Amino acid sequence: MSTVTTLKSRHLLGIAELDPAEIDLILETALAMKEVGARPIKKVPTLRGRTIINLFFEPSTRTRMSFELAEKRLSADTLGMTTAGSSVAKGETLADTARTLEAMSPDMIVMRHGASGAPHQLARICKASIINAGDGMHEHPTQALLDAFTMVERKGRLAGLRVAIVGDLAHSRVLRSNALLLTRMGAEVRACGPATLVPVGLDRLGVRVTTSIDEAVDGADVVMMLRVQHERMHGLFLPSVREYFTLFGLTPARLERAAPDAIVMHPGPMNRGVEIDSEVADGPWSVILDQVANGVAVRMAVLYLLAGGEEGDR
């Protein structure tokens, strides 16, 4: 059981700001929240009267829906804004958008933005609690938390787990948040991707970097595949999709090197035949749909724990 009963910060901007006891608290609270999702009436009155704004400057289906569902299950009032058709498309700056929203006095703002650090800027302007739902190539803390929750659910622990993370390492906020969380909780992380997509200084996160998927997967308890992000690449980093699959795609044959009871994860959306073989994605190893279900519980936990926040900065 976690040694703390509260989070230090009023915001969730990244895994970097969380210590192990806080991560344990979120995961334990998520376990209670998961039970709510199994009830005939999947709704509790906890955040009644609270207003939450979902601000998505980048396209997102599952993260946005997962947050919305989590908010609704806790009875919060929610409203969403996507950039298309909003004042942002008319040239408003982030700071002005933030001040406008602040004037509507929301209790929390969930934000995804293409620029790293955007939620931090919002947190400096707004009184509301800010939850980072993915900022540029920086962090995606709730994804790492739901991944950790899924690993604990399947493996019973994080400490000592061997986790291979394979794919586009350079553009991945999922990698960064996962690497921070997993190393902090005592797991062994191997990161694998094409040499053109390995960012400088990645080893400073405490992960082992390799360009061989066979080496990364060898004996792994968890194999996490990252999406090849076409929209961030413009054809500069990879010769072809087919070559990528040949060198880095996860196939049943490659998976044989992993631990016998290894699980396969993917933050979605998947590119079948690019980073993952369909047989793997739909196979018995796959916990990809568990990740989606757990995402709602983890986000409920985060919303609940942040809602008790104190006035001013903590």
Next chain:
Amino acid sequence: MDADRVARSLARIAHEIIERNRTLEHVALVGIRARGVPLAHRLAAHLREFARAEVPTGALDITLYRDDLMRHAVGPQPVIRRTEIPFSIDDRLILLVDDVLYTGRTTRAALDALIDFGRPSAIQLVALVDRGHRELPIRADYVGRNIPTSRQQSVQVHLTEIDGRDEVEVEG
């Protein structure tokens, strides 16, 4: 209240439950976390012994239903524990078990929570201690002991399963 007194109270409540309900076939026990849960399990053991009835037993965490949760702008959130009710409560008589009945607000939250799980045929309330000072129109159907208290006092229930000993103390 010492350990012996707690034990005799629970045994008496079990007998009252048997006496008041013609059959225990549709009865289930639900303990309110934390200390209602071991009490519910002890009652289930008594019912097994006295009436040879296997009464399903669950645990309810009412944190998400508290009416004071979001009223404090300051202060940490209470820690949530899991609710575990591994049976349908539809058309059952639910015996809701708590250690101390005080303002009635916990019971109110528990009733709201239970009703989200289904439609029991009836809900009855079991409290080891009733200390008075109700703020809502709620009363217990089975009471271990009525202890008159002032609002300044606090009633501490200790149970072996959680605290290593059985005792009820009034402090202040």
